[in-house]
Amino acid sequence: MKFCSECAHPVSLIIPPDDNRPRFVCNQCGVIHYQNPKMVIGSIPLWKHDDETRVLLCRRAIEPRRGYWTLPAGFMENNETTADAAVRETSEEAGARIELHQLFSMLNVPHVHQVHMFYMATLLDLEYQAGIESLEVKLFTEAEIPWDDIAFPTIAHTLKFLFSDLDRIRKEGGSFNFHTLDIVKPMRAPG
Amino acid sequence: MKFCSECAHPVSLIIPPDDNRPRFVCNQCGVIHYQNPKMVIGSIPLWKHDDETRVLLCRRAIEPRRGYWTLPAGFMENNETTADAAVRETSEEAGARIELHQLFSMLNVPHVHQVHMFYMATLLDLEYQAGIESLEVKLFTEAEIPWDDIAFPTIAHTLKFLFSDLDRIRKEGGSFNFHTLDIVKPMRAPG
Numbered sequence: 001m002k003f004c005s006e007c008a009h010p011v012s013l014i015i016p017p018d019d020n021r022p023r024f025v026c027n028q029c030g031v032i033h034y035q036n037p038k039m040v041i042g043s044i045p046l047w048k049h050d051d052e053t054r055v056l057l058c059r060r061a062i063e064p065r066r067g068y069w070t071l072p073a074g075f076m077e078n079n080e081t082t083a084d085a086a087v088r089e090t091s092e093e094a095g096a097r098i099e100l101h102q103l104f105s106m107l108n109v110p111h112v113h114q115v116h117m118f119y120m121a122t123l124l125d126l127e128y129q130a131g132i133e134s135l136e137v138k139l140f141t142e143a144e145i146p147w148d149d150i151a152f153p154t155i156a157h158t159l160k161f162l163f164s165d166l167d168r169i170r171k172e173g174g175s176f177n178f179h180t181l182d183i184v185k186p187m188r189a190p191g
Numbered sequence: 192m193k194f195c196s197e198c199a200h201p202v203s204l205i206i207p208p209d210d211n212r213p214r215f216v217c218n219q220c221g222v223i224h225y226q227n228p229k230m231v232i233g234s235i236p237l238w239k240h241d242d243e244t245r246v247l248l249c250r251r252a253i254e255p256r257r258g259y260w261t262l263p264a265g266f267m268e269n270n271e272t273t274a275d276a277a278v279r280e281t282s283e284e285a286g287a288r289i290e291l292h293q294l295f296s297m298l299n300v301p302h303v304h305q306v307h308m309f310y311m312a313t314l315l316d317l318e319y320q321a322g323i324e325s326l327e328v329k330l331f332t333e334a335e336i337p338w339d340d341i342a343f344p345t346i347a348h349t350l351k352f353l354f355s356d357l358d359r360i361r362k363e364g365g366s367f368n369f370h371t372l373d374i375v376k377p378m379r380a381p382g
Contacts, residue, residue, distance in 0.1 A: 001196045001197075002196060002197055002198075002199070003194060003195065003196050003197070003198070003199035004194065004196070005192045005193060005194050005195070005196045005202075005224070006192075006193060006194070007193075007194070008193070008194035008199040008200075009199075011196075018323060021268065033196070034266070035269055036229045036230070036266055036267060036268065036269065037230060037267050037268075037269055037271075038227045039227070039228060039230065039306065075225070075227055076227060076228050076306075077212065077227065077228075078226055078227065078228055078301075078304040079301050079302070079304065080228075080301055081299035081301050081373050082297070082299055082306060083299075083373075084301070102371075103297070103369075103371065106273070106294070108272035108273055108274075110269075110270050110271055110272050110275070111270070113269040113270065115230065115267075115273060132209060178294075178369050180293075180294065182272050182274070
């Protein structure tokens with residue numbers, strides 16, 4: 001941020017009075033421009049058939065991580081709820097109709113100022129198709145998941161939580177847990 | 192938003208190519224300025240004594256809702272996790288040291304572009320004191336909660352969830368649930 005979005009004068013990065021961290025403050029009109037983390041919301045669309053559970057993944061058509069696989073997800077928009085965002089992103093990226101269930105995972109990614117959330121979902125039919133931000137959309141069993149080609153750590157962790165819960169439920173019954181995790185960037189090596 | 196924060200030229204509210212909703216786009220450099228919901232994170236600091244559970248509330252020293260009671264909470268900052276934010280806000284607003292537990296409630300408030308989250312917490316001592324954004328900080332039993340003077344609906348709902356869970360746990364055992372709710376603004380009356 002270089003200029004005030006209210007009056008177009010230059011901003012300075014200073015700690016305002018009664019605050020404790022640097023903010024972009026307009027040198028002319030004094031407006032403080034706060035910057036806050038964003039939410040990335042998606043779904044885990046499941047399809048059960050022949051006693052086998054498959055999950056719908058999208059191969060990204062855009063950077064970052066073009067060509068890699070992800071759950072349908074994206075930035076939450078103003079004027080919608082987290083559940084609205086999950087359904088919308090699943091429709092936009094995977095052309096998929098779902099029934100949305102409970103929140104399944106929440107993963108903090110503080111070094112990129114993001115919180116990722118994924119909802120359990122049931123795929124309502126097999127009429128899915130890649131949206132403009134996807135190269136292809138495909139159902140995967142656990143054995144078929146392309147672990148080396150998953151776009152982001154939050155997706156890999158959420159899929160691990162999913163298959164771990166499915167395995168437990170198959171053996172012992174019960175229901176899905178709610179999973180939380182902080183993805184901390186490795187510290188840079190000294191020197 | 193009136194001017195581009197990158198180049199200071201005027202912005203226009205238009206739907207960019209490959210998008211489906213209006214964004215502020217710079218008429219000069221073409222940068223798209225996305226605006227997204229913010230997270231408000233807080234804690235539910237509990238103190239158990241003589242078989243009675245008390246919750247710590249803060250009376251707001253700032254607008255909006257100055258003079259009304261709230262759980263310690265505030266906007267999540269960049270470079271922190273949701274749990275970091277809950278601990279920091281509890282320290283800043285209530286001067287309180289807590290042990291943070293699991294996420295207890297998530298409430299969407301789409302008409303103000305916010306998602307509120309509250310974590311269960313245990314107060315570690317009684318050395319709390321009002322921070323600069325609070326007029327006073329005080330422990331309340333369920334019977335003492337000032338229901339008519341609660342600052343925001345998300346706080347009132349979270350406190351209702353809390354005492355409902357405490358009552359169930361007292362009678363039947365078990366543990367706290369995770370609660371989600373959408374706070375939808377009443378539609379304006381026609382005419």
